[in-house]
Amino acid sequence: MSDDATLKQTPLHSRHVALGAKMVPFAGYHMPVQYPAGIMAEHKHTRTAAGLFDVSHMGQCFLHGPDHATTAGALETLTPGDFLALEPGHQTYTQFTNDAGGILDDLMVTRPAGEGADGSLFLVVNAACKDADFARLEAGMPDDVSVEILNGKALLALQGPGAHDVMSRLGPEAAEMNFMQAMSCTVAGLACHVSRSGYTGEDGFEISVSNDDAGALMDALLEQPEVEPIGLGARDSLRLEAGLCLYGHDIDETTSPIEAGLIWSVGKRRRTEGGFPGADRVQREIAGQRTRARVGLQPEGRAPAREGTVIEKDGAEIGVITSGGFGPTVGGPVAMGYVAFEHRASGTQVDLIVRGKALPATITKMPFAPHRYRR
Amino acid sequence: MSTLKFTEDHEWISVDGDVATVGITNHAQEQLGDVVFVDLPDVGSSVQKGGDAAVVESVKAASDVYAPIDGEIVEVNGALVDDPSLVNSDAQGGGWFMKVKIADAGQLDGLMDEAAYQAHIAE
CATH class of the missing domain: 2.40.30.110 (Aminomethyltransferase beta-barrel domains)
Incomplete structure (x- = not known):
């Protein structure tokens, strides 16, 4: 048994408890595994309307460098992704690899749009890996690229076919985006960074917001008729049906991105150029040695x-x-x-x-x- | 008149003559959440007190169900094959798992009555 007193809490913890969630230890946090509706109903609600997930336990950070090429090139030394080609306001999926070509974590990388954003990348990593990821970034970035860990930010995911209509009411600018686009805008009047992405296979959004505003954002989203709170149990069954990998289970330090079927996330330029940890194995496997x-x-x-x-x-x-x-x-x-x-x-x-x-x-x-x- | 008894592992056992009906408690089904599959023992097989008798699977996980007493399986609840959610909707009725021919009635004395079980889950 984990001692609840040693577990960290997200800024939304008291709201989960008030909603009657069953709270469990997860990646060092005290998290809602399900609400009174139960995993089955929460899963189906997300597929038919819209589900709200607290994923504030995940790690968020910025990389800041003098220009995009420098920052993108620095991150490319740690992952097989192509960030040089990433357009402003777009997001991509990648992995940190080790020297043996195994996966240390998987992550989302966004190139923010807008004035003053050039040279910055926004990263979202897994909760259980975030301390190691941040240390790896701190050690791996050149002197002119800094790592800004965003401990003051919460992360909410709004997922499901009803998510678009909800966002049209609360953050109409964000509702115009397509899959894997991202922007800074207001949602329910609160300053947010929103991406059109998620971990359910459904249309939806991930919304980064300050810890101070997270409760107000959650309240505003739950007030919408489509939206119900969804726990980690249904998050797992939703991502499994969507065929999406869970780090530590479907991908880990022994599995390569190629074995895992993630070749689509390995940049075409990177496949030939290499230049990331374990590139020789990845290239061998692409050539057919799997x-x-x-x-x-x-x-x-x-x-x-x-x-x-x-x-x-x-x-x-x-x-x-x-x-x-x-x-x-x-x-x-x-x-x-x-x-x-x-x-x-x-x-x-x-x-x-x-x-x-x-x-x-x-x-x-x-x-x-689908x-x-x-x- | 049948006698209802409980185990610390959240099985219930209802004794009627030399046959006992066994299931999991309402408290247990609440803890498990939505039941999606029940793996029942073969009729004619033997079970031992505290030994594995069945497996109940929720969306999240599989949990063992233990035999409260020694005996022989004389019937299993076929309705659970088609509708495992009966365990959620009627755990201590239509969601029963199996009927066991009692080998040693003396083992029943060591089980909890309803009041003792309610105190056990309130701990």
Whole structure:
């Protein structure tokens, strides 16, 4: 048992408790895993209306350099992303890699638009990795690029098909953006930095706001008829149905971006140029030397197959599940994991060993629930 | 008249003659959240007091259900296969898991009555 007294709280903690959330330890924070509606209802509400998530435990920082090329080039020494080509007001997904080509964390990188923003990049990293990420950035940036850790900022995610209408009322400028765009604007009269992105596969927004204004923003969003609060439980089932990786489970220090199926996030220029930690492995794997691949798995029947479940083909072990559970929108079990490269094809019949029994499953394309981004 | 008893692990057991019906308590289902699958034992198999008898899966996690007593499984609740949410809506009624032929009635004496169980979950 974790001692709640040692856990950190987000600026919205008292509101979660007042809403009746079940609070659990997560990445050193005391976080809402679900509200009284429950994970199933919260998941479905997000897919049909709009869900509000407190993700203030995640790490936010700026990099500041003399010009865009300097800052982008500095960050490119730590990740395989292409930030030189990133346009102002746009966001991209990347990973910090280690010298062995494994993934140390995954993150979102935004090039802010507007006067005075040139040379700055805005980063959002995972809560459990943020101290190590910030230390890595502090150590890895050249003298003319500084790291500004934003401990004074909260982060809220508004996700679902109703998110657009909500934003049209509270922050109409932000509602005009497309997927993976970002801007500074006011939402409900409060100064925010908004991106059109998220972790559910739905259209939606992530809103960075000062700790002091976070409560007022949450209240204003929850007043909207579409919006209900959603906990980490449904966040996990939503991202699993969307086929999105959870760091520490589907990607970690042993998995490369290529094995994980994240080659789309490795800049084309970076694939040939290299110049990031572990580039030799990434380039070898792009050239065809891969041993395993991340795949979706559709179990037959109703029994969920959880993380750690062994995947067999004709009685021989070929892989392991890294995320698995019940998909409320799918209405059945869904999973993802790694299999030996030669068995990766969609339609391949495999067995999942659940409590000693072989459960038939099919390797399948992801996402399980179609992405509905605004492009 | 049946007797209702409880375990520290949040199973209930309702004794009627030499057969006991077993399920998980309403408190347990509240803690688990939405139940999406129940893995029931085979009819004819034996269970031991405190040993694994079934598995209940919520959206988030799988949890073991233990046998409150020794015995033989004589029936399982097939309705849970099609509608696992019965465990949420009627945990101590239609959401029962299994019926066990009691091997040693003396084991029932060590289980909690309703008042003792309510005190246990209030701790």
